[in-house]
Amino acid sequence: MSRYSAAEIEKKWQKAWDEAGIFRATRTKDKPKYYVLEMFPYPSGRIHMGHVRNYTMGDVIARYKLSTGHNVLHPMGWDAFGMPAENAAMASGGHPKDWTYGNITDMRGQMKPLGLSIDWSREFATCDPEYYGQQQALFLDFLEKGLVYRKNAVVNWDPVDMTVLANEQVIDGKGWRSGAEVERRELTQWFFKISDFSEDLLDALQNLDDWPAKVRLMQENWIGRSRGLQFSFERTDGGDPIEVYTTRPDTLRGASFVGISPDHPLARELAEQNPDVAAFRAECSKGGTTEEALEKAPKLGFDTGLKVRHPLNPDWELPVWIANFILMDYGTGAIFGCPAHDQRDLDFCRKYELPVISVYVPAMGEEGTFIPPEEGGPAYVPPKPETVRYVNGFAGEEAQTATQAIDAAIAFCEENGVGKGVTKFRLRDWGLSRQRYWGCPIPVVHCDACGVVPEKKENLPIELPYDEDGTPIDFSIPGNPLDRHPSWRDCTCPSCGAKARRETDTMDTFVDSSWYYARFTAPRATTPTVMEEATYWMNVDQYIGGIEHAILHLLYSRFFARAMNICGHLPDKAREPFDALFTQGMVTHEIYQTKDAKGRPVYHLPEEVEDGKLKATGEAVEIIPSAKMSKSKKNVVDPVNIIGDFGADTARWFVLSDSPPERDVEWTAAGAEAAYKHLARVHRIVSEITTGETEAATPEADEELLREMHKAIDDVTKGVESFGFNAAIAKLYAFTNTLAKSQAGTDAKAAAARSLAQLMSPMTPHLAEELWQMLGGEGLVANAPWPEADPALLVEDTVTLPIQVNGKRRAEITVPKDMDKAEVEKAALAEEAVQRSLDGAQPKKVIVVPGRIVNVVV
């Protein structure tokens, strides 16, 4: 009998697939197309289990679709620009380009043994000039259509290294290398006008039925449509009025101050006259730019001494404060503070001793848990507006809900000439400028005479320089090497021909990943896309990736597809590029830790640990609960080792088996071994069938096995189609057990085993090919048509119903499938256990749910 040798089998079948060319995608008319795509990897150097899980899931879908008669496109590429390449060059010399392409070669070599059904002929990296040159062409098209513009925006500034920092490079408000306190500084930056699409991007979410509801909800909140009142406060000194936007105009009578952002034009103007204001603005500019940092920073205020009049009563004068928690990017950069109904405003007013004026009180007769903010209670944000009265109602009206109160307030204000109701979005324009080397150069030129001039398309790609006049570019100096390159910036103005300077900012790497899915449809084209190909292959039928991309990457891609459509690079139907989305969980692992002499933690790789002890020294390790695999915690398992020990099929089987795909899966050595044992067992069982070592047949056993086979086909098919891979695998375990124990004849067993091989083929394609061949299957199982379940064999004649008394299970009865309700009720009440439980009491009601349950209510 042959034994399961993963190494031999996998090599053999990968070669067979390669020679048959079955994964090469070409446009054909006779089959429906299916485009499955996994989020492409960043070439960090090693593939990790997260990649294995992601690509295995996509591969299951791709192979299943191939079996069900589809023309499948399943490509792979590299999201190859980004900071880690520059960091590597900074840390250990070398060039980002060499580092990146070396990593790609390594990772491709690690990925291929997985046996993925990828069309490698379409592979590209975003750092290929052929790719980013087309991206530059897109930029110029967007510019022409008014989808790109320049404005000032704040960045993290390291005052010691004199360089811009990414948010990730700001740690506790300090620069990661210099340790200097980070400041917010303004630079002129390029922006995509994604805000023009706010409404469309929001409304179109409703049609994305095959996206996870949580992702749609997150995007909805991110875009953030709000209805509010925009109005202005007149200044008592006659200066320019202060424009304010509020989503809570119903609390307008509770205003006790007006706050403006430190970046508000008025704050800037005051700073020029008053050094105290300038000092306060400088104080506010400390720290990083993230929303989290801004929101969590201690609330600081500065009284400008200016006063404004309340629009509903000019006798009420309110002070104007500069406050660090007001962002220039939101609304108008100015607010009115209503401490009675907003916790942040309340905290601010308590700190600076400003008055608290209440607009809402709890409903009459309600138990008194309400302590007015004036007396130290919390800000009263009506949690259930129906439980409160709108006492100081505009025009004496009462509102039952918060929405009604806000609408009434807007209507009242509009009638009285105080501002107007407006709809605003939280979504801000997408700043794409990066002051870094390893990214796509922005193809514009700065000319003293003509200003900012777009580069000519025939000059694309504007390629990154590899060296500085023969000397490799030095990354050990902080700052952007493009800025200090001796000659790269020099160019001629495309408009007037005079000497000019090239833009040295590069594009955000999110730009690269916002259109790669479209490029895969024509990866070698000399235009960004080819309409004929894009029209055939788009949309992506199934997109798969991590939940961490729920907002930015997916939103940017949705914007890009729309913008590309406007510029004629994508058909209308591809304005929404991903028909179905699946977000998978992470692969986690326990962390093994010991302490060094100074009590600092030392981490250990799983392969160095056995039975809770270090293999080398026998020292006990502390086991920290599972977390996302990361190099710093050393809780990583290298897929290459797993494939070497057990084979790719085992790795694939395991990452699919234990957890639902949308949840995290914990990698355990025991689990991987168990997966291997199971695959070896399947191989052994099939081997036994083919060598005729089976028991004598009985007709009942054949029939029983046939029914189980069709149930397995039905369950596994449903599992694969609904991303229930773990449930499908559980069913495959059960079916394997059934097959192993079956007393059916050899022919029936062989037929069941052929189905088993087919059902396993998307998950463990190499083993499935081997089994298929052993069982005399025709051709490649990868090409064989997917088995279909016979509905007639799925129905049972009888059904077992649990019987509850007052919701507690007391008995069960087995009855014919279509027995009528009254008879089921009679049979249920006749059960001894039911009578015992009733203890003589008369049932008040008997609920019979056909085919499900009986509940006797006393």
Next chain:
RNA sequence: GCCCGCGUGGUGGAAUGGUAGACACAGGGGACUUAAAAUCCCCAGGCCGGAAGGCCGUGCCGGUUCGAGUCCGGCCGCGGGUACCA
């Protein structure tokens, strides 16, 4: 801070509002073996009980329902995102 998830045996998990714990791991018992490995069979949520059976049980508190792991409200804990990590 804000937005979005998740929480079920010793472990990973299963369960269209309808028998909680499928399937698997680890564990216990047994078969085979000189022995071990491998393989095969059986047991297994907790408590009480010889058994039949009973009580408890899906992070915590409350609610809706004939019936809640599932729906609603309020907490606690963990994770993702927070616009320059990808």
